[in-house]
Amino acid sequence: MFDNKNLFKTPISEYGEFGLIEHLTKNLSLFNSSTLKSIGDDACVLDSKNKEVLVSSDTLVENIHFNLTYTPLKHLGYKAVVVGISDIIAMNAIPEQILISIAISNRFPVEALDEIYAGISTACNFYKIDLVGGDTTSSNLGLVINITAIGYAKKEDIVYRNGAKPNDLLVVTGDLGGAYFGLQVLERENVAFKANPNLQPDLNDYTYLLERQLKPEARVEIKNLLEEMQVHPTSMIDISDGLASEILHLSQKSNVGFSIYEDKIPMDNQVISTASEFGINPVTGVLNGGEDYEILFTIPVSEHDKIKHNPNFSIIGHATQNNKNFLVTKGQNEIIPLRAQGWEAYLKN
Amino acid sequence: MFDNKNLFKTPISEYGEFGLIEHLTKNLSLFNSSTLKSIGDDACVLDSKNKEVLVSSDTLVENIHFNLTYTPLKHLGYKAVVVGISDIIAMNAIPEQILISIAISNRFPVEALDEIYAGISTACNFYKIDLVGGDTTSSNLGLVINITAIGYAKKEDIVYRNGAKPNDLLVVTGDLGGAYFGLQVLERENVAFKANPNLQPDLNDYTYLLERQLKPEARVEIKNLLEEMQVHPTSMIDISDGLASEILHLSQKSNVGFSIYEDKIPMDNQVISTASEFGINPVTGVLNGGEDYEILFTIPVSEHDKIKHNPNFSIIGHATQNNKNFLVTKGQNEIIPLRAQGWEAYLKN
Known part of the structure; x- marks a missing residue:
């Protein structure tokens, strides 16, 4: 060779x-x-x-x-x-x-x-x-x-974005924020490398994040998994932009609102530790970051028991009558309106 | 407004x-x-x-x-x-x-x-x-x-590129070279305009060529036309690159050769006059130029009579046993091997 x-x-x-x-x-x-x-x-x-x-x-x-x-x-x-x-x-x-x-x-x-x-x-x-x-x-x-x-x-x-009904549960596959914080690590190391090309970064603490950013996987197995569980999603979208943007899509198309709970959002430990290192709220990264390619969907509340203990899925919130979308913070101290910041950042380039 | x-x-x-x-x-x-x-x-x-x-x-x-x-x-x-x-x-x-x-x-x-x-x-x-x-x-x-x-x-x-048989007739819709020479005119006027922005070009002699380059049409009616005529194409391709390149595609996929005749290639008068003005052989423009979006296809020789007097179609040559491709010049004085120059120019940018 x-x-x-x-x-x-x-x-x-x-x-x-x-x-x-x-x-x-x-x-x-x-x-x-x-x-x-x-x-x-x-x-x-x-x-x-x-x-x-x-x-x-x-x-x-x-x-x-x-x-x-x-x-x-x-x-x-x-x-x-x-x-x-x-x-x-x-x-x-x-x-x-x-x-x-x-x-x-x-x-x-x-x-x-x-x-x-x-x-x-x-x-x-x-x-x-x-x-x-x-x-x-x-x-x-x-x-x-x-x-x-x-x-x-x-x-x-076929499941569209427009089928969510009030009281439906909002469910997400896998965990979120990994791709976003992987990108933050890569950007930081890139700046450091430019300043001093002899630096050898130690990336052992970020392996999961880097894999999520550089080699994401598509959740091709979800359709079969839901069929086996006899779960019938009413609306569905993938998380390519931030979670907030995707929720707003489901909200607009289904003409419902969503309330999601900060403490229900699935995040890997590396997401939490790296967010802390960067001084960023990990949930902010999840809401605005994107590129996780997990699947976000709604199910009738009657199917709650079929999904509640399955480690592939997290119930993060529910649909509401009006079309307003909120994040409820830990301890329910605060209710923050969701905005689609992912898209705006996207257009800034 | x-x-x-x-x-x-x-x-x-x-x-x-x-x-x-x-x-x-x-x-x-x-x-x-x-x-x-x-x-x-x-x-x-x-x-x-x-x-x-x-x-x-x-x-x-x-x-x-x-x-x-x-x-x-x-x-x-x-x-x-x-x-x-x-x-x-x-x-x-x-x-x-x-x-x-x-x-x-x-x-x-x-x-x-x-x-x-x-x-x-x-x-x-x-x-x-x-x-x-x-x-x-x-x-x-x-x-x-x-x-x-x-x-x-x-x-x-469905007609593929790979169905041409030896002796099949090679047929093209419309006329060729317009888009190429339209581009030459636009490029020339662009250079002239850069040199002197007050110049107002007179493009009346090139209206057909400019339309072919700037607003080409797709031959969406050909399928019905051939059906009505009970003509059965054996291979087919559109002319997006030069005629030579498209002929070589049919040749390679069908494992035949083609001989085409210079004096059978349909060209508008504006193509011929503009080629002369630029000192380019109009056939060279047709072979290497592209972007005409006409359709090139083969038919069995038995269907010759169905198509020979139809003004929408020109029979420009025929398929041969070996996979060599030639242009026969006017008066049959010369036989020139076809080469796919379109692609090479394409990659030069």
Whole structure:
């Protein structure tokens, strides 16, 4: 391996159109019988098998959604798949295909694209997703990745944002805030490294947070888990922006309000200790941070007993008659209106 | 209208996430009963009605695919739809939905997004396409538009790139080279304008070329036209890159060669006169230029009589046993191997 000095220097222009796409996708497998025709024509061809078809589109932009200083390209490719399929999972559907379009500067060698595709391929293998199309184009503007995700569900299984009813319980999977505080750690170390490149950061205390930020997972198992438990969600969304923003989405679409309880929000110990280190209230990070890709949903209060002791789920609040949204602080000393700060920060760049 | 001095200066950040998407999409209509759920959830929901589903993804990058100096934003929005649905048409399918994701710098005001969406909306109305999703995100890298196009066809109607047989006739819709020479004119006037901003260019001699470049149309009617004529294409592709590149795609996928005849290539008079003015062989422009969004397809030689006098179609050559591809020049004095120069130019940016 080390005898090839040009290993990381193959210019993209050395491949023709045919060659580059074939090279990048040669190790990909197909998993789903819904894929009739994959890469290699003007469009892919899919068989929905009498189910409804769900499609979403997301864009990841360099220096807005990721910083290549500390984001390995392989992780970026993996995360692109997760971001895409999480939207399908959030409709209570099963993701089966993605199309990925990449605009990349010629300052990147082919080996950079190889890394991105290695990450895409790893995620596709893990989640049994078929990469069925896309586009690779030049960019003199940096790296932009667009992900189209496609999934399927029976009509009666699809869960929208607009079905929450007053008194429904608000439930979240996993724990929250990890990705946000992982980003804070990476940003801090990046600044420290720029000031003194000889510094070797000790990141042992943040391993969980860094994994949540750099290699998030999509909750692809939730649909089956809820089915087994005979739990019937009434509304559903994924947590890509902050928890506050997602709650406001459910609130607006369902025309209900939500009250959530600070002490019910699931957080890992690393979130709490790192928040303290940064002098940030951990709940503020959870409400405004985002990128956890957990699933937020409502269930009828009658299904409380089915879910209450399941370690995969936390009941964090409930829906109310009016469309006002509040955080109730610990000890119920204070009631704070929820605002969608995630989105505003997003647009500040 | 003119009493509002801030008309073109609304910062994107003035809209929240809900407000911006609602504002941009409020005038859009839905045309297709395959659209069960449009914008406003994590994914759109579509009913394929027992047909196969076709999906494509394209990216348009500022300064690579368009130059905002001479591309009106409304035209850019229109063209984005055309670029997207052309891929579906090229499978002999009917496009019905698009998702459009835009990464845009905050240096653009909301009114710039309004213009892009006005073009998207005009195209969607004209082609009866439903805009069912997408993403609007910040970019500090310029403007990037991704288009996911979705269409439907019966399995037996879909035409792939790989079905051409030796002796099949190679047919193209419309005429070629207009978009390429329109771009040459725009680039020349742009340079002249930079040198002397008081120059008022007279573009009357180039109206057709400019329209082909700035407001191309997708050949959405071809499927019905071929059905009415009882013509059965064996392979099909759209001309988004140069004619040479598209022929090489059909050749490679079908494992045949093609011979095309210079004097059979349909070109508008403005293409020929403008090529002469620029000192470029018009056929070179056609072979390497691209962006005409005409449809290139093969038919069995037995269907020659059905198509030969139809003004919508030109028979420009035929498929051969080996997989070599040639241009036969006028008077058959020379036989020139075809090369895919479009792609190489593409990557040079």
